[in-house]
Amino acid sequence: MxxxxxxxxxxxxxxxxxxxxxxxxxxxxxxxxxxxxxxxxxxxxxxxxxxxxxxxxxxxxxxxxxxxxxxxxxxxxxxxxxxxxxxxxxxxxxxxxxxxVNFRPVKLFKGLESPLRNKTSKEIDFVVIRENNEGEFVQSGAFFRPESPEGLATDTSIFTRKGIERVAHFAFKLAQKRRKKVTNVTKSNTLIHSLKYWDAVISEVGEQYPDVKLEKMYIDNASANFILHPEYFDVILTTNLFGDILSDLGGGIMGSxxxxxxxxxxxxxxxxxxxxxxxxxxxxxxxxxxxxxxxxxxxxxxxxxxxxxxxxxxxxxxxxxxxxxxxxxxxxxxxxxxxxxxxxxxxxxxxx
Incomplete structure (x- = not known):
């Protein structure tokens, strides 16, 4: 035993x-x-x-x-x-x-009603895979003369090839066991260095999984689709900050x-x-x-x-x-x- x-x-x-x-x-x-x-x-x-x-x-x-x-x-x-x-x-x-890997499943249990009108357990069943060691939560930053009129504060996001690759492989392998779809939730149209790199590395990893469909969706659009079309999602792959927010939103559409x-x-x-x-x-x-x-x-x-x-x-x-x-x-x-x-x-x- x-x-x-x-x-x-x-x-x-x-x-x-x-x-x-x-x-x-x-x-x-x-x-x-x-x-x-x-x-x-x-x-x-x-x-x-x-x-x-x-x-x-x-x-x-x-x-x-x-x-x-x-x-x-x-x-x-x-x-x-x-x-x-x-x-x-x-x-x-x-x-x-x-x-x-931060693994956060979102599933509407049968017997419960979602706050979303007309959405059932068939439409709400996906997993948020959040990169859990890097990104926006590395807490690399500082305050500069915070009490002065010119005061400022910084936080620096860090994305490494190793960090992106390893969480991406996990997400694609998970998708192979589910409905074979990964949605990369990003904001590379405005974070044109860090998340452009994030997107590129994920695309490279995705080429090793030809049986899995990879889609890219910006975080603002993804947030709306959590409410309007949760059935779009199977495995969501996203950054530390975005994953933290989306997984709580996932809890919300489950009911609590x-x-x-x-x-x-x-x-x-x-x-x-x-x-x-x-x-x-x-x-x-x-x-x-x-x-x-x-x-x-x-x-x-x-x-x-x-x-x-x-x-x-x-x-x-x-x-x-x-x-x-x-x-x-x-x-x-x-x-x-x-x-x-x-x-x-x-x-x-x-x-x-």
Missing amino acids: KTYRLAIVPGDGIGHEIIPAALKVLEAAAKKFDFNLDYTFFDWGAGRYLKEGAFMPEDGLDTLKAFDAVFFGAVGLTEVDDTLPAKLYTFKVRTAFQQY LGLGGSGNINPEKNFPSMFEPIHGSAPDIAGKGIANPVGTIWSGAILLEHLGETAAAGQIVDAIETVFQQGVKTIDLGGTARTEEFAAGVIKALNA
């Missing part, structure tokens, strides 16, 4: 509710599919920062290296500068562990940000990958037991798929859909189900 070692980082806010709920689902899947989960909890996040001045210990990354994957809730508290969580935890892990799961993936498995819901820590509802656990449960399914437990992952997603088809909805979706109640429903459907 296989055993997978998981580092569990609930983080802050609702992370302490959605992670335990999702873990119960993963445990049920492990029992059904005959594998073990061995996990260790870490109290890292903004709460730790308030107490000790750091989101994680100095040797935190070395500690995480020993695990097969990291299961993460959300990070951030209102009392902590909101520029710090990404810098001192999320980006730090993603970069150190070369998690250059609470539904979105994601993986920060190191495809080569040289380092552990990290899996987390797309939403934040929502401290305003923390402790009330009403947070939507679906994004976290789905992230757990993506984690299992990454580890090779594809059957278990698929059945977890099917079980989520079954619960929705039974008419059970969380409060953010207009229902009454609480966090633990919904997770229990998923476990029941999984074991049916």
Whole structure:
């Protein structure tokens, strides 16, 4: 029997509710599919920062290296500068562990209605592949005399051939397993150096996948088509910033940000990958037991798929859909189900 070692980082806010709920689902899947989960909890996040001045210990990354994957809730508290969580935890892990693929599926579950009129689960089913280590989020910049009338600030985006090629190969290989279409979402008509280069390298990679159709779409047009024609998309390949925005928009057309799961993936498995819901820590509802656990449960399914437990992952997603088809909805979706109640429903459907 296989055993997978998981580092569990609930983080802050609702992370302490959605992670335990999702873990119960993963445990049920492990029992059904005959594998073990061995996990260790870490109290890292903004709460730790308030107490000790750091989101994680100095040797935190070395500690995480020993695990097969990291299961993460959300990070951030209102009392902590909101520029710090990404810098001192999320980006730090993603970069150190070369998690250059941010995998964010968008799927309208049967049993739910999208905010988009007349769009069904057939039209809303795609994946956003966001470059996760470079681009606009490298935080290379500075303030120059910010208090003066001539003050200015800079942020420099960085795009490398290696960085573009590796995420592009992942996207094309994924498309080969789906509907064989990649949409490069870009803005190279105005960012005429960085994203012109991005486009060119993606086109070169695309030539190695003649069975996959490659289309280019500017970010403004893509944003409109998320609303008007989500059926246009299969695999979206885009930059760090654009992917961050589009994947939240994807959560919106699914019905709630609470539904979105994601993986920060190191495809080569040289380092552990990290899996987390797309939403934040929502401290305003923390402790009330009403947070939507679906994004976290789905992230757990993506984690299992990454580890090779594809059957278990698929059945977890099917079980989520079954619960929705039974008419059970969380409060953010207009229902009454609480966090633990919904997770229990998923476990029941999984074991049916």
